[in-house]
Amino acid sequence: MALNYFQPLFDVIRDKDRCIKCRACERQCANEVHHYDAELDKMISNSQTCVDCQRCVCICPTSALKITDNPNKFRNNSNWSQRVMTEVYKQAETGGVLLCAMGNPKEYPVYWDKILLNASQVTNPPIDPLREPMETRVFLGKKPRSVTFKEDGSIDTKITPTLELSTPIMFSAMSYGSISRNAHESLARAAAELGIYYNTGEGGLHKDFYKYGPNTIVQVASGRFGVFKDYLETGAAIEIKMGQGAKPGIGGHLPGAKILEDVSKTRMIPMGTDAISPAPHHDIYSIEDLRQLVFSLKEATEYKKPIIVKIAAVHNVAAIASGIARSGADIIAIDGYRGGTGAAPTRIRDNVGIPIELALASVDQRLRDEGIRNEVSVVVAGSVRSSSDVVKAIALGADACYIGTAALLALGCHLCRSCQTGKCNWGIATQRPDLVKRLNPNIGYHRLVNLVHAWDHEIKEMIGGMGINSIEALRGNRLMLRGIGLNEKELEILGIRHAGQ
Amino acid sequence: MIINANEVGYYDLNKTIVASTDTEITVKNAMGQRYIGCGVAGKRITVEGTPGNALGAYLDGSRIVVYGNGQDAIGDTMNNGEIIVHGSCGDTTGYAMRSGKIFIKGNAGYRVGIHMKEYHEFFPKIVIGGKVGDFLGEYQAGGIIIVLGIGCDGKAPVGSFCGTGMHGGRMFIRSDEIPAGLPVQVSCTEATDEDKASIDEYVAEFAENFGYDKSELLSGKFYKLTPNTASPYKQLYTHN
Numbered sequence: 001m002a003l004n005y006f007q008p009l010f011d012v013i014r015d016k017d018r019c020i021k022c023r024a025c026e027r028q029c030a031n032e033v034h035h036y037d038a039e040l041d042k043m044i045s046n047s048q049t050c051v052d053c054q055r056c057v058c059i060c061p062t063s064a065l066k067i068t069d070n071p072n073k074f075r076n077n078s079n080w081s082q083r084v085m086t087e088v089y090k091q092a093e094t095g096g097v098l099l100c101a102m103g104n105p106k107e108y109p110v111y112w113d114k115i116l117l118n119a120s121q122v123t124n125p126p127i128d129p130l131r132e133p134m135e136t137r138v139f140l141g142k143k144p145r146s147v148t149f150k151e152d153g154s155i156d157t158k159i160t161p162t163l164e165l166s167t168p169i170m171f172s173a174m175s176y177g178s179i180s181r182n183a184h185e186s187l188a189r190a191a192a193e194l195g196i197y198y199n200t201g202e203g204g205l206h207k208d209f210y211k212y213g214p215n216t217i218v219q220v221a222s223g224r225f226g227v228f229k230d231y232l233e234t235g236a237a238i239e240i241k242m243g244q245g246a247k248p249g250i251g252g253h254l255p256g257a258k259i260l261e262d263v264s265k266t267r268m269i270p271m272g273t274d275a276i277s278p279a280p281h282h283d284i285y286s287i288e289d290l291r292q293l294v295f296s297l298k299e300a301t302e303y304k305k306p307i308i309v310k311i312a313a314v315h316n317v318a319a320i321a322s323g324i325a326r327s328g329a330d331i332i333a334i335d336g337y338r339g340g341t342g343a344a345p346t347r348i349r350d351n352v353g354i355p356i357e358l359a360l361a362s363v364d365q366r367l368r369d370e371g372i373r374n375e376v377s378v379v380v381a382g383s384v385r386s387s388s389d390v391v392k393a394i395a396l397g398a399d400a401c402y403i404g405t406a407a408l409l410a411l412g413c414h415l416c417r418s419c420q421t422g423k424c425n426w427g428i429a430t431q432r433p434d435l436v437k438r439l440n441p442n443i444g445y446h447r448l449v450n451l452v453h454a455w456d457h458e459i460k461e462m463i464g465g466m467g468i469n470s471i472e473a474l475r476g477n478r479l480m481l482r483g484i485g486l487n488e489k490e491l492e493i494l495g496i497r498h499a500g501q
Numbered sequence: 502m503i504i505n506a507n508e509v510g511y512y513d514l515n516k517t518i519v520a521s522t523d524t525e526i527t528v529k530n531a532m533g534q535r536y537i538g539c540g541v542a543g544k545r546i547t548v549e550g551t552p553g554n555a556l557g558a559y560l561d562g563s564r565i566v567v568y569g570n571g572q573d574a575i576g577d578t579m580n581n582g583e584i585i586v587h588g589s590c591g592d593t594t595g596y597a598m599r600s601g602k603i604f605i606k607g608n609a610g611y612r613v614g615i616h617m618k619e620y621h622e623f624f625p626k627i628v629i630g631g632k633v634g635d636f637l638g639e640y641q642a643g644g645i646i647i648v649l650g651i652g653c654d655g656k657a658p659v660g661s662f663c664g665t666g667m668h669g670g671r672m673f674i675r676s677d678e679i680p681a682g683l684p685v686q687v688s689c690t691e692a693t694d695e696d697k698a699s700i701d702e703y704v705a706e707f708a709e710n711f712g713y714d715k716s717e718l719l720s721g722k723f724y725k726l727t728p729n730t731a732s733p734y735k736q737l738y739t740h741n
């Protein structure tokens with residue numbers, strides 16, 4: 001056996017007094033960490049394959065299990081950390097590109113946590129959402145510069161198609177293939193019940209889910225998987241995916257092993273072949289080319305659907321957004337560098353892109369400076385973790401937020417960041433039927449509805465505290481924000497003052 | 502219905518086509534209007550002049566015949582139908598097309614048939630009479646691309662990087678020489694009689710559309726390009 005240069009990341013700790021050898025952990029672990037040794041009459045654990053998904057811990061009826069970090073440490077070194085060294089060992093062993101999943105976990109600043117909200121005191125009374133009407137409904141799409149009325153009072157101005165959201169939250173693009181059918185069904189049903197939208201991602205739309213069309217955003221990516229007339233017409237809006245926060249500048253790649261019959265049907269590709277979405281759309285090399293795709297989609301759907309263009313937050317995001325606003329798109333979605341993914345090369349995920357907070361602030365400012373902010377709505381994604389992140393995003397200038405990771409957490413995800421293995425014990429990022437059935441969409445959708453309802457209420461409480469009773473009045477209202485522990489440059493980019501000022 | 506497209510913008514032109522209850526539509530004097538026939542099902546559209554980009558994008562079962570040259574993105578993400586161009590056309594012809602047929606009499610630009618895919622009864626076909634630019638069949642995942650190289654004197658009628666990322670489908674190149682610089686994941690063999698029989702009907706249709714002799718076209722030497730594997734990137738990753 002070859003020598004192991006690195007030790008398991010985790011330790012599986014089993015309290016032998018508590019363990020009743022029911023073998024539930026063994027049955028639940030797709031990574032085959034646990035097994036029962038009949039000869040010894042005891043449960044044995046193999047920490048080597050553990051990903052710390054916490055499934056066994058949650059399922060254990062006697063709370064006998066704990067997963068902890070492996071206390072074994074390489075010699076301390078601030079430069080060559082254990083993680084960095086382990087990655088070198090892995091690559092020396094296999095020669096492969098490091099592949100991981102979910103959002104960037106590194107210790108970069110989280111600007112949401114360095115921004116504080118305002119509240120009214122004395123001069124402008126706070127509003128209590130339990131007793132007074134509050135409006136969190138938003139409309140996404142182009143807004144006319146002026147409105148004219150006919151003599152009978154009806155609106156004369158031609159209004160382009162918009163999306164109506166009961167609260168400024170949508171579920172991010174996650175394809176069927178990267179996540180399971182039951183996860184998709186949970187998202188679709190929750191979106192329908194909540195009066196918001198979920199997003200198919202680039203994997204096409206399963207026939208069974210066409211009925212949720214009015215609450216569905218359908219995505220068109222460079223691979224064009226599952227894109228055809230019915231698909232485009234079924235969605236409430238069409239999103240052109242140019243980039244993704246977790247992996248800006250590279251494409252998608254669903255391995256053939258995950259293209260089972262149902263996924264193949266939905267993507268409209270043969271079973272077992274890789275689904276490759278190249279990094280670029282090879283027909284888009286300029287804003288003019290983007291405009292061509294935007295308008296070909298508008299033409300194909302008779303100008304009835306708003307078109308979203310989704311990009312990753314990168315260094316010159318403001319200039320790119322300005323171009324998109326001029327391309328005819330109705331909505332720009334910007335995905336920050338902490339955005340999740342079902343699979344991304346580690347080096348890309350951890351090193352490419354910029355924080356969504358800074359990207360949003362600079363895009364909103366740029367569009368305002370150029371007098372075209374009304375031409376597009378701005379939706380932000382890439383780690384919106386709570387209702388306060390939503391409120392801060394809207395005050396920085398967003399029209400709405402996409403949530404992906406938070407939605408998956410609601411479904412049971414414990415962020416073990418191993419989606420790329422396809423062995424998700426929570427039935428989310430897997431296509432294995434025995435694992436998929438662990439996620440009950442009846443329960444899943446209910447948990448998503450709970451989450452968004454709770455956030456909606458918290459949003460109302462926070463803006464009510466500011467004396468604001470409509471989310472529209474919060475948008476771009478940066479006076480409601482103060483920075484804490486930020487330097488001059490950061491404050492300048494965010495367009496906010498420091499706490500105490 | 503006959504529409505004179507002279508000095509009509511694409512928006513109005515396409516609105517007229519979509520709104521028309523006629524199945525036979527002739528567009529005269531096309532002058533670069535984009536998106537003609539975009540997503541249209543069940544019509545026969547004849548275009549005289551030069552249609553603009555994205556002709557027949559998302560086409561869903563119509564037949565479009567162009568008497569003139571086409572431009573870029575003909576049949577982008579086309580789902581079914583037929584596009585026949587009595588001339589040459591530009592880049593990304595048949596981008597991600599899933600089914601139906603595209604026949605180009607003359608030459609075509611870069612990235613012809615990029616990301617073409619097949620699925621069950623869906624099987625896309627592209628036949629180009631002359632030569633094509635770089636990146637023919639890039640990321641091809643299904644269907645068939647035939648380049649006949651008419652007028653190329655037996656020289657390979659394709660540009661550089663032919664078949665880059667190809668992982669499904671097949672290409673037939675009529676040429677006396679093997680296209681240069683094929684990537685490692687593409688295998689190239691001289692087409693057998695059996696191979697040629699498999700493309701007989703498409704070459705026949707091409708010949709019929711544009712007045713060529715099928716057997717003369719098929720008598721030449723063809724190279725057949727197929728991917729070595731359906732999962733060319735399988736070995737690339739290390740789980741982290």
